[in-house]
Amino acid sequence: MRSDRLNRSPMGLKIAAAAGLAFLHLPILLIFLYAFTTEEKSYQFPPPGLTAQWLAVAWNRPDVWAALTLSVKVASIATAMALVLGTLCAAAVSQTRFFGRETISLLVILPIALPGIITGIALRSAFSMADIPFSFWTIVLGHATFCIVVVYNNAVARFRRISGSLIEASMDLGADGFQTFRYIILPNIGTALLAGGMLAFALSFDEVIVTTFTAGQQSTLPIWMLEELIRPRQRPVTNVVAMVVVLVTFLPILGAYYLTRDGDQIAGAGK
Amino acid sequence: MTAFAEPLVLPERRGPASRLSDFFWRHPHLLLTVLLAPPLLWLGIVYLGSLFALLLQSFFSIDDFSGLINYEFTLSTYRQLLSETNLDIILRTVLMAATVTVASAVIAFPIAYYAARYAQGKWKVLFYLGVMLPLWSSYLVKIYAWKLILAKEGILTWIFEKLHLIWLLDGWLSLPVVGGNSLSVSYTGTFIVFVYVWLPFMILPIQAALERVPGNLIEASSDLGGTPAQTFRFVLFPLALPGIVAGSIFTFSLTLGDYIIPQIVGSSRLFIGQAVYAQQGTAGNIPLAAAFTVVPIVIMGAYLFMAKRMGAFDAL
Numbered sequence: 001m002r003s004d005r006l007n008r009s010p011m012g013l014k015i016a017a018a019a020g021l022a023f024l025h026l027p028i029l030l031i032f033l034y035a036f037t038t039e040e041k042s043y044q045f046p047p048p049g050l051t052a053q054w055l056a057v058a059w060n061r062p063d064v065w066a067a068l069t070l071s072v073k074v075a076s077i078a079t080a081m082a083l084v085l086g087t088l089c090a091a092a093v094s095q096t097r098f099f100g101r102e103t104i105s106l107l108v109i110l111p112i113a114l115p116g117i118i119t120g121i122a123l124r125s126a127f128s129m130a131d132i133p134f135s136f137w138t139i140v141l142g143h144a145t146f147c148i149v150v151v152y153n154n155a156v157a158r159f160r161r162i163s164g165s166l167i168e169a170s171m172d173l174g175a176d177g178f179q180t181f182r183y184i185i186l187p188n189i190g191t192a193l194l195a196g197g198m199l200a201f202a203l204s205f206d207e208v209i210v211t212t213f214t215a216g217q218q219s220t221l222p223i224w225m226l227e228e229l230i231r232p233r234q235r236p237v238t239n240v241v242a243m244v245v246v247l248v249t250f251l252p253i254l255g256a257y258y259l260t261r262d263g264d265q266i267a268g269a270g271k
Numbered sequence: 272m273t274a275f276a277e278p279l280v281l282p283e284r285r286g287p288a289s290r291l292s293d294f295f296w297r298h299p300h301l302l303l304t305v306l307l308a309p310p311l312l313w314l315g316i317v318y319l320g321s322l323f324a325l326l327l328q329s330f331f332s333i334d335d336f337s338g339l340i341n342y343e344f345t346l347s348t349y350r351q352l353l354s355e356t357n358l359d360i361i362l363r364t365v366l367m368a369a370t371v372t373v374a375s376a377v378i379a380f381p382i383a384y385y386a387a388r389y390a391q392g393k394w395k396v397l398f399y400l401g402v403m404l405p406l407w408s409s410y411l412v413k414i415y416a417w418k419l420i421l422a423k424e425g426i427l428t429w430i431f432e433k434l435h436l437i438w439l440l441d442g443w444l445s446l447p448v449v450g451g452n453s454l455s456v457s458y459t460g461t462f463i464v465f466v467y468v469w470l471p472f473m474i475l476p477i478q479a480a481l482e483r484v485p486g487n488l489i490e491a492s493s494d495l496g497g498t499p500a501q502t503f504r505f506v507l508f509p510l511a512l513p514g515i516v517a518g519s520i521f522t523f524s525l526t527l528g529d530y531i532i533p534q535i536v537g538s539s540r541l542f543i544g545q546a547v548y549a550q551q552g553t554a555g556n557i558p559l560a561a562a563f564t565v566v567p568i569v570i571m572g573a574y575l576f577m578a579k580r581m582g583a584f585d586a587l
Contacts, residue, residue: 009389016381024405027416043422085310092306115528126321177292206409225411242412
């Protein structure tokens with residue numbers, strides 16, 4: 001039997017935990033305040049006044065829209081590629097045993113375990129050696145490489161939970177491999193793939209380090225922001241874009257969480 | 272009654288898809304090859320190929336006069352890497368990575384411990400999302416937020432002024448090494464942003480390790496007369512250590528390779544990531560840039576080897 005006293009947390013721990021969470025969240029909340037400041041030239045706090053005019057200014061900026069469109073395009077295609085490759089890899093690793101299985105998991109994780117700058121510069125020098133000009137597709141190629149791991153992690157966790165007898169039963173009842181995949185496996189792994197895809201999208205949408213090496217003249221939204229960070233020219237517009245980015249990335253994370261919360265491994269734990 | 276019994280083995284199915292599927296069933300190795308070929312071609316050739324090509328370049332050198340790469344095996348690039356200025360950069364980065372790791376562990380522990388042991392139901396979800404959302408929210412936005420906070424006219428200065436503690440901030444900024452003109456151009460600023468951005472990577476593995484510590488172990492320790500400090504020192508900390516080491520892999524590796532944070536918030540002195548970026552970009556010295564990337568790879572290799580021996584991978 002447990003006493004109540006032991007189950008109650010010490011005051012100091014409570015305060016330290018709350019302070020830690022506040023440290024994680026307050027800076028992001030501050031972005032929301034700055035998006036409405038009337039101050040244009042500096043990061044003055046407290047803001048001298050509040051206004052919503054920057055929302056309209058940012059809305060009418062073609063360069064922001066161009067960057068946003070490019071980011072969404074890159075993230076969609078990279079996610080689609082990662083979904084195919086990650087699922088294939090997960091299916092092979094979890095449904096069969098073969099020599100070198102462990103190595104494959106390591107290989108999949110490597111692009112995200114090594115610092116992004118190494119992945120970036122390696123791809124860049126490979127492109128230049130192969131005389132491939134930088135384009136939309138070189139960005140996609142880099143992104144898909146490190147997005148595979150998130151899809152793979154989610155799919156592997158779900159594949160482990162599908163019992164082999166389900167698949168055997170389907171085969172015994174006369175379904176061929178494709179039918180089994182369509183009617184048995186896909187409904188079971190569907191939500192995991194959706195969650196993995198959402199996380200891959202979020203990861204690609206936000207990626208900047210590899211992108212700086214694999215993009216030519218084009219700028220994705222993070223590259224646009226990076227330029228504003230290094231040489232601030234349009235502070236109010238940057239504030240608004242930052243706020244929108246925060247809101248946009250929260251949605252896939254919450255979605256992925258609700259899709260996989262009953263699972264043994266929750267999506268995103270292995271970014 | 273029919274004259275013939277149904278055959279035991281079903282007749283061959285119709286349609287190319289079915290026949291293909293039967294073929295794979297009879298040749299499982301072929302199926303495996305088909306499944307694995309696309310991802311392996313991608314990762315093995317595109318990714319590993321680029322990586323090896325890069326490492327190979329570190330054994331070439333650059334011609335000082337023409338600026339072209341001299342494709343002959345040489346160790347001179349590594350000799351250049353070990354010059355005093357470059358060693359300074361490496362040492363500075365490793366020191367920063369170490370301090371960031373220790374600070375993240377200290378801040379992460381209470382959050383992870385509370386979430387693992389005391390948070391129930393709704394609170395558990397809140398803690399989980401409370402760590403997940405900052406982890407996944409945009410890296411650049413997080414840095415941008417800190418640029419707003421650390422600016423001379425920003426919120427931190429304002430708070431210190433309101434508390435009449437501005438002398439404390441000024442005193443800290445006047446210190447050598449950690450100080451500077453304002454927090455956003457000092458090592459202190461770089462350090463704070465690093466800790467902030469990598470903190471969730473530390474919380475998750477520590478929490479995973481602590482979830483596995485049975486509550487009655489802690490009760491047993493206090494029943495046997497251990498003070499909370501002793502319980503922490505001899506029971507909790509050793510059991511959480513694999514989680515801390517697992518988290519430190521992330522914080523250490525990410526700090527070693529980052530070049531954006533020190534560029535935006537920090538002094539003008541370079542970190543490894545910035546050196547790599549400068550060498551491959553403006554200087555056009557790919558061999559030296561490649562040699563620089565070998566440093567984090569070697570350090571992380573050694574680190575991972577030690578972590579594996581401490582059982583950190585079970586906590587991931």
